Amino acid sequence: MPELPEVETIKLGLNELIIGLSIQDIIIKNHKSFLIDENIKELFLINHKILNISRRAKLLMINLDSDYSLVFHLKMTGQLVYVDHHHRFGAGHPNNSLINKLPDKSTRVVFIFNNNAQLFFNDQRKFGWIKAIPTSLLTDRDFFKYHGPEPLDSMFSSEVLYKRLLSHPKTKIKAALLNQQILSGLGNIYVDESLWMSKINPLTTVNQLTKKNIITLYKSIQNILNKSIYLGGSTDRNYVDAQGNKGNYLKFANVFRKENQPCPRCSTLIVKQKIVGRGTHFCPNCQKIKVEK
DNA sequence: CACTTGACCTGTCCGC
């Protein structure tokens, strides 16, 4: 599930909801979701205040005044939903059905705050995880040493993308863009959407791409991610934001989950096929493999 | 080095 825009949307939501609250208790219903030493929990988490929320790649961090951070990876089906039962029907709390049913059978961890509101970590497939890590270790030298650049960072450029892709010349572009070490934050949805916008066939190897292809790809990635953040991310199945609301990006998607529907550019029917182990959507007409002469 | 498969889990959908 959550790729960069979804995690960013959750971050923006939590920023409006939980800054300044302190953690009163943590109920762990599924211990594999949050392996935590009891002493660390008591000393650095309980009774500590939330300073801010940040994101790196697909990871979300809740940074505490103990100099510890809660790090979340939502994997395929993770959700982080804030519920204030005392204000459930008040301003800013949409009366949506999900919120009114929490906790439910996929609730794995519950954080209870000093205002009695709760943050639910739900995760149907149990792939997601939470870790408590000293904030000082959450750097690109340390915890994020295997992550590529942020696609929306001002330091990221088409030259950076070109250079990083070219270190894997024989890799198919679909696999390269899913590789978090090359570029972080993209997943299956936004890779397919970016390749369509750039008119690049997902099976093209990196060394078959022209510099112009990569400039186009760079711009497409930034466009699509920004658009998706603006639209609150993509809800394919499980994803919801910090208040339990679905994202709207897929209403505007060009290829993802559009198999057998006409390509918005040329009306050829969109194809879905398994490429590098993932369901891949593309237009067989305007995303042809072009070998450089 | 690049690619495939299987694992981790639960739930849904589709065909028989």
Next chain:
DNA sequence: TGCGGACAGGTCAAGT
């Protein structure tokens, strides 16, 4: 209606 298999926004490890 039931049952089996395929498939699902992600990432690892192991084997070819």
